[in-house]
Amino acid sequence: MSAELSRQLAALLGAKGWLTSPEDIAPYLAEWRGHYTDGRTIGVARPETTEQVSQVVAACVAAGVPVVPQGGNTGLVGGAAPHAHGGEVVVACGRLARIRDLDAANGTITVEAGVTLKAIQDAAAAADRLFPLSLGAEGTCQIGGNLSTNAGGNAVLRYGNARSLVLGIEVVLPDGQVLEALRGLRKDNTGYDLKQLFIGAEGTLGIITAAVLKLFPRPRSVETAFLAVPSPAAALDLLIRSRAATGDQISSFELIPRIGVEFAVRHVPGAADPLSDPSPWYVLLEATSSAPDAPLRAGLETLLEAAFEAGIVTDGAVAESEAQRQGLWFVREALVEGQRHAGASIKNDVSVPVSQVPEFIDRALAAVGERVPGIRPVAFGHLGDGNVHLNLSQPEGADPAAYLAQWADLTGLVDDIATGLGGSISAEHGIGRLKRDTLLRHKSSVEMDLMRSIKRAIDPNSLMNPGKVLPD
Ligand SMILES: Cc1cc2nc3c(=O)[nH]c(=O)nc-3n(C[C@H](O)[C@H](O)[C@H](O)COP(=O)(O)OP(=O)(O)OC[C@H]3O[C@@H](n4cnc5c(N)ncnc54)[C@H](O)[C@@H]3O)c2cc1C
Incomplete structure (x- = not known):
């Protein structure tokens, strides 16, 4: 069956579009964190058009072969990695x-799934607009x-x-049909908002082939500051003050612990400590406005004066150039790169209400420190969103494999503290x-049943990225 499917896909996609040799498919089997190294596949389909995606999916359905959608392969939870049984096709x-x-007046850009995030940012900038999604992997990850x-x-x-930046979507459904909903409308109250089902579905409900995205006016005034703060509680206080002081123009508010700066400076060429004296915590704050003469610097200076006086900022550097x-x-x-050089690390990506971040960090650091003496926690992330990446580096000199064997135990500890705080x-x-399996512990049976019902309704044969998000 898979040999026949392989012949069909080769005829459909040509040599560039259907890869089967071990060296050609190797990059599509490798996963960024190296957790899933046993993946195998019948082959890698590289369609060029939505119609080809639809034909590939239809051929796989007819053969009863599951499909694994893949973008830039920078995902951190193994969603794009095929299983070890080797009976899937990677698309x-x-x-x-x-x-x-690109419709500048409508403030929209319509892109295909394989366009990299950076290319979309660049296209928006060339039209004097901003596409604001921004993350470390933006040169490689794809909008799909x-x-x-x-x-x-x-x-x-x-x-x-990402969910809030999408107006329209085009998706190849698990039976090969194309859902064409590429509308660039800010208002469209015509029943269920189907596009939202596919956003965040991790390829389990269909293959996104294109989307209409929102654009914004390009920032013309930007202020960026790297500030030393004594504690996460001080950082939270600073967040609240800075939103007020800038007329709510804060676009990024990142929390960084001292050990994170040390890992970066020690291991990554070009990374320099922005401040001369060490501080236990830092905030990287950015305020932006589309007005060329926005008084952001004045707001920032007033803020910092008051923050120094209150002792919630102890030192700082404000960028004077791009x-x-x-x-x-x-x-x-x-x-993040620096931590890779500091031995094995166990990753967490949790969120709590913004107001609970200091409490979460206090409790989580105490709990992991008690469980593994010498552990080196790097609690960093998007404090403004209540999102903490509590990455736990192994104690110095510990055996990496023995340390990683505690993954479930340590992430479970952290997850429980986060969910306990809402x-x-x-x-x-x-x-x-x-x-996937941890999810069962944290979602109610009503939520899990609804998710399973949606999966069954759209993908009754479970051929679209099976074994991801939901257990088979
Ligand atoms: C250095 C680094 C920094 C990162 N920083 C952040 C961050 O700040 N914030 C953040 O959210 N993430 C971050 N990530 C994680 C990752 O970049 C994001 O999850 C990204 O959105 C994944 O995009 P991708 O194209 O690489 O998808 P992939 O890894 O290829 O796939 C991810 C999932 O989406 C599915 N999928 C891919 N394309 C499609 C499609 N067209 N249709 C349907 N399903 C599809 C796959 O099956 C898989 O389940 C970071 C990763 C790295 C390596």
Whole structure:
């Protein structure tokens, strides 16, 4: 059956569009974090058009072969990784790479699923507009993957996550039909909002092939500051004050612990400590306005004066040029890479109500420290969204494999503290394979039953990314 399907897909897609040799398919089997290294596949389909995606899916359905949609393969929960049984076809969206339309007056851009996030940002900037979704993997991740994971990133505080940036969508359904809903409307109250079902579905309900995205006026005034704060509680106080002081123009508000700066500076060339004296915590704050003469600097100066006086900021650097701004952001992004060089690490991506972040960090740091003496927690993330990536580096000199064997125990501990404070076990990375079974512990049976009903209604044969998000 799979040999016949392979022949059919080769005829349909040609040599560039249907890959089966081990060296060609290897990049599509590798997963960024290296958790799922046993993936195998019948082959990798690389369709160029929505029609081809539909034909590929229809051929797979006819053969009873499951499909694994894949974008830039930067996901962190194993959602795009095929299973070890090898009976699936990977559908890689990278050749669906056209920007179909940019309507500056409507404030929309219509793009195909395989366009990288960076290419969309660049196209928007070239038209004097902003597409605000922004994250560390933006040069590689694709908009289809961003929408399928409902990606968050650095500007959610101001613009919302991927879900709130979509007006229309085109999806190939699990039976090969095309749902064409590429409407660029801000108002459309015509029943259920079907597009939202596919956003955040991690490829379990269909393959997104295109979307209409919202654009915004491009920022013309930008202020970026790297501030030393004594504690997460002080950072929260600063968040509240800074929103008020800038007329709610804060677009990013990132919390960084000292150890994160140290990992970045020690291991990543080009990362420099922005301040001369160490501080236990830092905030990277950015305020933006589309007005060229917005009084952001004056607001920031007034804020910092009061914050120094109140002792919630102890030191700081404000970017005086675009190069300095990029240098400050580089430290924030480099801490992730830096941590990779500090031995094994166990990752958490949780959210709690913004007001509960300090309490969460206090409790979680105490709990993991008690469980594993010498553990090196890096609690960083998008404080303005209540999203903490509590990445736990192994104690120095510990055996990495023995440390990683505690993954479920340590993430369970952290998840329970987050959900106990009204939080979520996945703020922005999704569920995929990594958190599929944990989800059962944290969602009510009513929520799980509704999710299963939706899956059954749209994908009755469970051929669309099976075993991801929901257990088979
Ligand atoms: C350095 C780094 C920094 C990151 N920072 C952030 C961050 O700040 N915020 C954040 O939210 N994430 C972040 N991520 C995670 C990742 O970049 C996002 O989840 C991203 O949205 C995934 O996009 P992708 O194209 O790589 O998707 P993939 O990894 O290829 O796929 C992700 C999921 O979407 C499905 N999928 C992919 N394309 C389609 C499609 N066209 N139709 C249907 N399903 C599809 C896959 O089956 C899979 O389940 C980061 C990752 C890295 C490596």
